Every structure is written in structure tokens, then in C-alpha cells.
Amino acid sequence: xxxxxxxxxxxxxxxxxxxxxxxxxxxxxxxxxxxxxxxxxxxxxxxxxxxxxxxxxxxxxxxxxxxxxxxxxxxxxxxxxxxxxxxxxxxxxxxxxxxxxxxxxxxxxxxxxxxxxxxxxxxxxxxxxxxxxxxxxxxxxxxxxxxxxxxxxxxxxxxxxxxxxxxxxxxxxxxxxxxxxxxxxxxxxxxxxxxxxxxxxxxxxxxxxxxxxxxxxxxxxxxxxxxxxxxxxxxxxxxxxxxxxxxxxxxxxxxxxxxxxxxxxxxxxxxxxxxxxxxxxxxxxxxxxxxxxxxxxxxxxxxxxxxxxxxxxxxxxxxxxxxxxxxxxxxxxxxxxxxxxxxxxxxxxxxxxxxxxxxxxxxxxxxxxxxxxxxxxxx
Ligand code: 5CU
Ligand code: ZN
Numbered sequence: 001x002x003x004x005x006x007x008x009x010x011x012x013x014x015x016x017x018x019x020x021x022x023x024x025x026x027x028x029x030x031x032x033x034x035x036x037x038x039x040x041x042x043x044x045x046x047x048x049x050x051x052x053x054x055x056x057x058x059x060x061x062x063x064x065x066x067x068x069x070x071x072x073x074x075x076x077x078x079x080x081x082x083x084x085x086x087x088x089x090x091x092x093x094x095x096x097x098x099x100x101x102x103x104x105x106x107x108x109x110x111x112x113x114x115x116x117x118x119x120x121x122x123x124x125x126x127x128x129x130x131x132x133x134x135x136x137x138x139x140x141x142x143x144x145x146x147x148x149x150x151x152x153x154x155x156x157x158x159x160x161x162x163x164x165x166x167x168x169x170x171x172x173x174x175x176x177x178x179x180x181x182x183x184x185x186x187x188x189x190x191x192x193x194x195x196x197x198x199x200x201x202x203x204x205x206x207x208x209x210x211x212x213x214x215x216x217x218x219x220x221x222x223x224x225x226x227x228x229x230x231x232x233x234x235x236x237x238x239x240x241x242x243x244x245x246x247x248x249x250x251x252x253x254x255x256x257x258x259x260x261x262x263x264x265x266x267x268x269x270x271x272x273x274x275x276x277x278x279x280x281x282x283x284x285x286x287x288x289x290x291x292x293x294x295x296x297x298x299x300x301x302x303x304x305x306x307x308x309x310x311x312x313x314x315x316x317x318x319x320x321x322x323x324x325x326x327x328x329x330x331x332x333x334x335x336x337x338x339x340x341x342x343x344x345x346x347x348x349x350x351x352x353x354x355x356x357x358x359x360x361x362x363x364x365x366x367x368x369x370x371x372x373x374x375x376x377x378x379x
Contacts, residue, residue, distance in 0.1 A: 031104020033371035035206070036259060036300040036324025038111035040066075040088045041133050047126065055113055057084065063337065068113060069226060070211055077222040083337030087328040091137050093341050095144055097327055101348045104368075107375055108134065109148035109176035111329070112210035116153065116178055123152030127162050131169060138171035146375065148174040148206050153182050156194055163197040173375040174204040174257070179238035180211065186238055187247040195251055204255040204298070204374055209234040209263075232263035239265055240272060243293045246285050255374065257322070261303035262294070266312050269294055291315075298374055300324030301366050304350045306357040318362045322371040325351060 040048065048057045048066075055068040060080050066088070067073055067081035086093045088111070098106055110130060115123050127150055134147040149166040151159040166172045175198060181191035186207075198205060212218070212230025239258060242248050258265070265272075272290040276283050283289075298320045303309055312321060330347035331340040355363045 030368065032102060032323050032367045033375075034098070034103045034106045034325050034327070035257065035322045035371050035375070036302055037094070037106045037108055037327045038329070039091070039094060039108050040084075040111055041130055041137070042089055043126075043129050043133055044110060045089050051117075055117065068111075068210075069223070071215060075219065075222075077220070082223075085337050085340065087331065087341050091141060091145070094327075095141065096341060097345070098144060100344060101325070102352070103323075103325070105144060105146065107146045107148060107173060107371070108138070109174075109206055109208070110134075110150045112178060112208060114150045114153070114176065114178055114210075116180065116210070118152065119154040121155075121158075123155040124158035124162070127152040127158070128165070131162070131166050131172065135169040135171050145171070147172045148176045151175055151177065151194065153177065153180075153191070153194070156182055156190055159191075159194040160197045163194065163201055163203070167201045167203065174206055176206045176208055178208060178210050179234050185241055187241045187245040192247075192250070195247075195254060199251050199254040202253075202255070204257050206257045206259065207235060207238065208259045209238075213237055232260055235259055235263035236265050236268065239263075239294075239297075240290070243272075243290050244276060244282055244286070248293050249287050255298065256296075257298040257300065257374070259300060259302070259324075261301060261308060261312055261321075262297070262299045262316075265294060266308070266315050269315065295320075298322065298370075301355060302326055302351060304347075304354065306354045309354050309358060313358070313362065318365050319370055319373075321366050322374070323351065323355065323367045 045057065048055055054070065054073060058065050058067055058080060064084050065081045066084040069078070072078045072081060087097065094106065094108070098104070115127055118126055131147075131149045134149065138145040138147050149162070149169070149172045151162055153159055163175070166175070177186065179186065181188060181194075184190060186195070209231040211234055212226050213233035215226065215230055218225040218230060235258060248254070269291050276286065276290055295316050297316070299312060299316065299322070301309060301321050302324045303312070309321075325348045327345065327348065330345070332343045332345055335343050355366055358366070
């Protein structure tokens with residue numbers, strides 16, 4: 001509770017009016033919009049601190065540490081997770097980070113693994129609490145923050161009700177979803193009603209990994225291969241299944257923002273097209289070839305590679321790619337945990353550099369205009 005009071009006090013200090021919020025995210029502004037930026041909201045932190053299993057917060061020598069990834073506590077190199085400071089839960093730290101990195105607006109989403117570990121009434125009530133907390137955090141941010149809601153995915157009926165409820169929260173502009181949905185993937189029937197409700201409300205889905213694919217190959221490599229390979233392969237499998245099972249055909253107007261610059265899909269899509277074409281039963285049940293589904297999606301610009309961005313643009317065009325940072329993950333390496341907030345973040349700078357390499361109108365669209373279209377007030 002102390003944490004919540006502290007955060008509310010800081011919010012009051014940074015607050016201006018609600019109409020300022022609407023103005024900042026209007027066509028009149030010119031600053032960067034970060035569509036991939038997370039927080040562990042104060043009430044979520046309280047949930048994690050009470051848990052004894054992953055995801056949880058452990059305290060080692062007075063330092064809070066976050067243990068969230070599957071199997072993270074099995075390996076010596078990752079057993080105590082990573083240090084967690086105010087950059088994860090404090091809205092004032094988020095605003096300072098945005099100021100330092102030339103970001104005008106952040107569309108904040110809860111970080112993984114969201115409510116994947118809660119079922120029944122607990123999932124439903126914590127989702128409401130989190131989404132209301134996010135709404136009021138955004139309201140009081142002086143127009144700097146918008147939010148993507150978290151859904152009680154393991155309680156599908158409550159998830160549908162929550163989609164209808166959050167549509168009335170003016171600062172909530174989308175939902176973040178992990179790849180498993182209710183446990184069986186986003187192509188499964190048990191999430192169909194939830195996805196239809198999201199589609200009906202016109203809310204974009206931000207599709208984000210957490211569990212990894214191929215984890216049996218990642219021992220002795222710390223977090224590196226899990227995050228570099230396991231995360232994107234998880235996203236790739238999820239989207240590929242949504243395409244090839246025909247789930248996408250049943251959701252023609254669903255807006256999907258794919259994390260991490262589309263993961264491995266931009267590189268593998270030619271092969272997916274070819275493999276589908278050669279499997280006539282699969283090709284026959286789809287309305288389009290896989291590439292065409294990809295062209296209907298949206299992507300963040302977190303690839304850390306100019307050639308990768310150029311390739312993505314060549315594949316899907318420059319109107320569906322958006323600036324993102326993944327803050328507060330990937331803090332400055334080697335900097336003590338209690339100092340990361342006062343440092344420039346090389347991971348964020350790298351994203352800016354790749355966009356600077358693209359330059360001109362392309363950069364402008366990716367930095368702001370495209371996000372404005374997807375998440376703007378009339379959507
Ligand atoms: O570093 C990490 O573990 C993560 C994570 O958990 N989620 C994310 O979006 N990026 C990095
Ligand atoms: Zn992320």
C-alpha cells in the first residue's frame with residue numbers, strides 16, 4: 001500500500017489536466033510516440049511480491065529482483081532474475097526516461113506475463129483494478145501517457161466483459177495479449193469471443209511474447225538466447241498459426257501490432273508462403289497467401305538493425321511500422337541498478353539510430369504518424 005500511496009503522490013506532482021492529455025496526442029503535436037513500452041503497475045507489483053512461484057519478486061541483499069521468465073530460477077546465471085528499480089513501476093521515472101530520450105507520448109502496457117497466472121474471479125477483479133489504475137495514471141500524466149489494457153485471459157467470459165468496459169476508459173487505446181491466450185494459443189476457439197469483442201470495439205491488439213520457443217537449446221546462455229531467439233520464435237509461431245489455421249479469416253478487421261519488428265516473420269514469410277502453397281489442403285482453406293495477412297498487420301520498430309528495418313519496409317510498407325523501445329527492459333548494461341534512471345539508454349538510442357538511417361518522411365511516419373492513425377482518439 002505504501003508503494004501505491006507514493007506513486008499516487010508522484011502522479012499528483014506530475015499531473016496537469018485531462019484535456020492536456022487529449023491535446024498532446026493530437027495531430028497538432030510532432031513528437032515521438034512509443035508504442036512498445038511497459039510498466040509493472042504498483043498494484044501488480046503487490047501481486048508479484050506476494051507470490052512464491054514465478055512470476056515473483058525476490059529480495060536479495062536488500063535489492064528487489066524480478067524473476068518472471070519460465071525456468072529462470074533453474075539456471076545459475078539467471079536464478080535471481082534481474083534487479084528491479086523505480087524504472088519498472090514509477091510513472092515519474094517513465095516521464096524522466098521519455099524526456100531524456102525525446103519521446104513525447106508513451107502508450108504504456110503492463111509487462112509480461114500479465115494475468116496469465118490468474119484464473120476465475122481473481123483474474124477478473126485484478127484486471128479491472130489494473131486497467132482503472134492505468135487509466136488514472138494516464139489521466140494524471142499531463143497528456144504524456146496512454147494505455148493498453150490487460151485482459152483476464154484465463155477467464156474468457158470476464159475477458160469479453162472487460163473489453164466492453166475498457167472501451168469506455170478514454171486513455172485506453174488497445175490491449176496487450178500474450179501468445180497463449182487462454183492457454184491454447186490465439187487461434188483456439190476458447191479465445192474467439194474475446195478476439196471478436198476486441199475486433200468489434202476497434203481496439204488494436206499488441207501481441208507480445210513471454211514463454212519462448214526452443215528453450216531446451218538455451219542452457220548456459222543466460223537471458224541472451226531466450227530473449228534473442230526464444231521470444232521472437234514464440235511470436236512467429238503464434239502469428240503463423242493464426243494465419244494457417246484460418247483464425248485470421250474469421251477476424252478480418254482485427255488490428256494486430258506484432259512485437260519486435262514482426263519477430264522472424266519478415267525473414268520467413270517467403271518460406272511460409274511456399275510451404276502453404278505446397279500443402280494444398282492448407283492453401284485451399286485460406287483466403288490469401290501468408291504474405292497478404294502480414295501486410296494487414298502493424299509492427300514496432302524494435303529490430304536494432306537498419307537492414308532489418310529496410311527489409312521490413314520493403315515487405316509491408318512504411319505506413320504500418322511504429323517507434324518502440326521495450327523500456328524498462330534492456331537497461332544500460334553494467335550500470336548499477338539504482339543509477340539506470342539517470343543514464344541514457346543505449347538500447348533506445350539504437351532504435352533512434354536505425355530510424356535516423358532511414359531518414360526523411362519514412363522516419364517521420366514511423367516515429368509518430370503511423371501510431372497516431374492506429375491509436376488516435378477516433379479509433
Ligand atoms: O528482458 C526481459 O526479460 C524482457 C521481458 O521480460 N519482456 C520484454 O518485453 N522484454 C525483455
Ligand atoms: Zn516488451
